[in-house]
Amino acid sequence: MIVNEQVAVDHGLKKDEYAKICELLKRTPNITELGIFSAMWNEHCSYKSSRLHLKKLPTKGKKVIQGPGENAGVIDIEDNDAIVFKIESHNHPSFIEPYQGAATGVGGIMRDVFTMGARPIANLNSIHFGSPQNKKTKNLLRGVVHGIGGYGNCMGVPTIAGQTSFDSSYNGNILVNAMTLGLVNKDKIFYSKAAGLNKPVIYVGSKTGRDGIHGASMASASFDEKIEEKKPTVQVGDPFTEKLLLEACLELMAGDSIIAIQDMGAAGLTSSSIEMASKGNLGIEINLNKVPCRETKMTPYEIMLSESQERMLIVLENGKEEQAKKIFDKWNLDFAVIGKTTKSKKIELFFDEEKVADIPVNTLVENSPMYDRKWKKAKLPKKNKIKKEDLKHLKIIDVLKKILANPNVCSKEWIWQQYDHTVMGDTIQKPGGDAGVVRVHGTDKAVAASVDSSAVYCWAHPLTGGKQVVCESFRNLISVGAKPIAITNCLNFGSPENEENMGEFVECVQGIGEASEYLKFPVVSGNVSFYNQTKEEGIKPTPAIGGVGLIKDYKNMITMDFKEVDNLVLVIGKTEGHIDQSLFARNILDEKNGPPPEVNLFNEKNNGETLLKLIDNNLIKSAHDVSLGGIITAVSKMCIKGKKGIHIKKPKYLINEIEYFFAEDQGRYIIEINKKDFKKVADILHKNAVHFDELGTINENELYINDKTKVTIDELSTSNKSWLTNYMSK
């Protein structure tokens, strides 16, 4: 095939990018080379629109062992243990083919984690769908949930937490973000940097097929009406093979024969070989005839661009081939020496004794395009004046029931019951709480993880929204008694070529950066997904934050269910009555304008750290952060989980009841304490200048508001639990 500008454009490259390739090579690339460039230079692999801005994120900290740039981030959790974690998107494939798209998303992120030598110990996910009324939503949700479960369950890794939302902006572009945590010995972390000359380059895992060719390019473009034609670009997952690959890799890693290892994810053999060569400042030579293929007559182009799953590339010490092969034979996996490291600093590919590609590594990596895209700064919307008479006719209990049954608040049990969340025998906080918690096997330590996003806030004001998501992650970890350590982010946005979408990206990243800097909650890994867009319509900006924290003694973990009748319930943090962009305003008043709640980083940090002090002093019986739906929604969930009721009195604020109960002011938690501890708790809160309200007392089974209004917890529970099950069974 003759390569020209049109062929390059068909590969998703821009005309000037093609010109740059010709200039760098000082010749016209052949088709295999063009394929390699298109795979490396697309948005998904090159981060060409985002790199400039991502550089500004805080990535360092005392506990950070490895920040962004590797397969995943690594943090220190003491006693020589480390946690490897990352979140990644698989949005585009999941919309085209929900089961396989979601399954391979989960498979891919687990591979990123065990590539570094860590055994995966927990999975999480953040999934977002179109409006429930959209005719595609139900099937997409079912397919994605089955896919996530199908892969994670087979791998034997518990899925411990997640987030699901519905919004019409995802009608044409759903989001599927998968996160994995792995446990590794600090001294046995593996990296992707090749070193040494003439070292054997080894291919292990599944055979290469024609699936997923150009997957990464597909994920770097918007959708149009021809989307069905893109099905072949979606990879097909085989979790059983991945389980074998996991065990085989960990067995090989127990020895000392690996120099570098990299999984074949997006852009398969292309990106994995180039990554290893680039980091090691070396060249790599590959004989493509040696690559194990599933199908006959695969061309060099297809072999290099296939995204077949469950494959790894390893640079081995000389002379260790036999020993390594034995391990992969035991696990029934392919093992092939396909090439070697060279000093050429080039990727040189051979096929049928002919050289089919010859590209300097730096042209693919350092010289890849980087754009300073135009972006538009967002204005803070004006506050709405909520008319008191609009609120007058509302009955709190009716509103509460509606909110508890809202698709974005209701119980997601239908989803997480389909995920094995207890395998490995260390899950001490299951899905449905503020964060999932797993013990570090055989120790007293536990690791908490949560994944959050607030697309509505980010859409209303990206800078505030970006900060808010990081704060919410911080609060969720603190609510279970964990000290927050670091985050991973999955930045889901529309087209970077659109100034408004790009502005959303830039400002969300800025907000994330500010909050993570202030809270000392650095970003150690992440992923950007642009072009979540169908024709001109993009999604609401949806940065998802995966937070990880440590609980030193798992017996001190906190859960959100109310524990004991007669205990006191307090609200930590001040309620100002911010209604704009709240679930209440958007769904009950049908008011979609206005600014999101303000984020005060000082209060976030101070309130959170003070709550940790209370937890350390054994003063907290249960805790839950206040988020969507405000105080009353948070309290109701604690009642439902604990099968207890509460007697609530609104404190003497000037704001009215509706505002007090449904406002979404930030930096707040609900806590349960024993009556006899009230003085001690109040002292600590006063001493740290933390505002708190006395909200009420726990009772057997009813929620009372000011003695008059009441509802049974059973009724609230039914509202909360039935929506999703009913929706899916219709």
Next chain:
Amino acid sequence: MKSSVITFPGSNCDRDMDVALKKFGFKNKMVWHADAELPKSDLVVLPGGFSYGDYLRCGSMASKSKIMQSVINFANSGGMVMGICNGFQILVETGLVPGVLLRNKYLEFICKNVFVKINDKKNKYFKNVDNEVLEFHIAHNEGNYFCTNDQLKEIEDNNQIAINYCDENGKIEDQFNPNGSLKNIAGIFNKEKNVLGMMPHPERMIDTSLSGEDGSLFFKNLINNLK
């Protein structure tokens, strides 16, 4: 007491079972599926997981694996063999226990706590368990027990039903059946009751910090009964 846990390439509850058995006093060995010989054991456990991927009928390939011939011989000579979840699926495929396990009635994987009622205590697995009802944990996609009418009659005549899904008070009704199993069957024995297959995972219920503690009752009792 010596136990052996068989590890198939896709087993994923083998470690959990090892932890549980050791916690309650067993000297446990892990046995690789490609081995031919079983070590000397008082109990052999087929753990949960996806043995060979289970893309074919669950457990069917595992039932033909090398180690299984030894396990079958061991069971036929009266040895104690317990299959949990995927292990149960493997047992029905070998024919050591009657029946089959279909896909769950609602076609979805289920992971949750359930209550089971002990149907028969004249066996080494449940003898001397004080409770009538245990809280166990299930996590499976194919646990919907089924057999022919003739088989069912035989199973009932021989009292081979080990446990049934029920509510916390031991009431066995359709609404407490998580997967559509015939007669709410959660576990069954072979005729001699030395082989037990069950869907619930007692190894996930050995700690108050986890899903509960009724698995501890089960294991404590099991090791005492074997002494």
